[in-house]
Amino acid sequence: MRATSLLLALTLGLAGCASSGNYEAASAALNVGDLMRAERLYAKAIRDGEHLGRSWLGLGNVFYQQRRHVEAVNAWQVAARWGEVAAHKKLAALGVSIPEADLQVAAGTSSQVPAGEGVVANGAAAFEAEASK
Numbered sequence: 599m600r601a602t603s604l605l606l607a608l609t610l611g612l613a614g615c616a617s618s619g620n621y622e623a624a625s626a627a628l629n630v631g632d633l634m635r636a637e638r639l640y641a642k643a644i645r646d647g648e649h650l651g652r653s654w655l656g657l658g659n660v661f662y663q664q665r666r667h668v669e670a671v672n673a674w675q676v677a678a679r680w681g682e683v684a685a686h687k688k689l690a691a692l693g694v695s696i697p698e699a700d701l702q703v704a705a706g707t708s709s710q711v712p713a714g715e716g717v718v719a720n721g722a723a724a725f726e727a728e729a730s731k
Contacts, residue, residue, distance in 0.1 A: 618642075618646055618648065620639045620640070620642040620643035620648055620653075621640070621643040621648045621649040621652060621653050621656070623639045624636045624637075624638075624639030624640040624642075624643055624653070624656055625656060628656060628659060628660060633660050633663055633664055636656070636660050637657065637660045637661075637664075640653050640654075640656045641657065644657065651677050651680030651682040651685075652677070652682065654673050654677035654680060655673070655674065655677035655684055655685050657673045658670045658671075658672075658673030658674040658685065658688070661673055671692070671694060674688050675689065675694070675696065678696050679696065
């Protein structure tokens with residue numbers, strides 16, 4: 599009985615590691631404007647480790663379209679740390695910089711793992727200024 603439970607747990611755990619197509623489905627949902635579905639699927643893709651940089655970039659785009667500016671900046675920062683050039687461009691347009699250590703991680707010249715947290719106040723302020731125009 600215990601062996602069966604352990605095997606079942608391992609099987610379920612390994613199934614969660616497989617690429618499940620959430621990234622592709624999220625991108626399709628974003629392309630047709632289904633933001634709620636896109637958000638949910640990008641979050642699943644991130645949780646599953648599926649196309650991490652692109653998934654964070656897509657999630658940031660969803661947040662931007664939902665006017666969730668601080669969350670968009672945060673998601674784009676994580677995408678930039680994973681080396682997504684489009685995220686760097688979006689952040690640069692807002693005047694938000696990525697710390698040099700994070701750029702080294704994205705370029706593969708550091709042994710650190712990209713961080714997934716952090717609010718940049720000036721990025722949120724830039725969004726708010728842009729939105730009020």
